[in-house]
Amino acid sequence: MDNTGPFLSVAAFCENVIEDKSGVLSLIRLVDRLTVSSHGPSAPEEMPPTPLNWFLVLTFKSGSARGSVQVTIQPELPSGLRLEPVKLTPYFEGGNRGCNIVTRINIMLRESGVYWFRILVGDSLVTQIPLEVIYSRTVIPGPPSA
Numbered sequence: 001m002d003n004t005g006p007f008l009s010v011a012a013f014c015e016n017v018i019e020d021k022s023g024v025l026s027l028i029r030l031v032d033r034l035t036v037s038s039h040g041p042s043a044p045e046e047m048p049p050t051p052l053n054w055f056l057v058l059t060f061k062s063g064s065a066r067g068s069v070q071v072t073i074q075p076e077l078p079s080g081l082r083l084e085p086v087k088l089t090p091y092f093e094g095g096n097r098g099c100n101i102v103t104r105i106n107i108m109l110r111e112s113g114v115y116w117f118r119i120l121v122g123d124s125l126v127t128q129i130p131l132e133v134i135y136s137r138t139v140i141p142g143p144p145s146a
Helices: none
Strands: 005-017 023-030 033-040 050-068 071-076 086-088 091-109 113-119 124-141
Touching: 005 091, 005 113, 023 050, 033 050, 050 113, 050 124, 071 091, 086 091, 086 124
Parallel strands: 033 124
Antiparallel strands: 005 023, 005 050, 050 091, 071 086, 071 113, 113 124
C-alpha cells in the first residue's frame, strides 16, 4: 500500500450497526471498554471467561486503490498472544468512493487488560484499536453459620 489510498476514516467497536438502503451506517453504542463483574461469597479471584460479541466497523475511502485488497484484523491478548487473524477482501472502487467493513468480533475474553486489534491493508499497518477489559470482583459475606 502506498500513501495514496485506501484511507481509513472510521475504526470502532460498537454494540449494534444499522445500515440503510443507501449504505449509510449508524453505529449504536460506541465502546472501547468492558467491565466484567463478579459478586457474591465465592466471586472468583480470576476473571471468568466472558464472551465478546460486538461489531467492528472499518470505513475506508478508496483514493487510488482499485479492486480487491486484503484487509487483516489481527487480535492480540493482553498477555501478548496473537489470535488467528481475520482476513477480508473488500472491493475498492477508487476515488472518493467509500468501502464499509462491518464484522462481528466473537472471542472469549479470559484475561483483563488491553486487547489490541491491529488493522492492516495489504502488509501495511493502518491503525490499532484498543479494547480495555476490567475485572471487578466484590466478595459479599454469605449468611452466618448456625
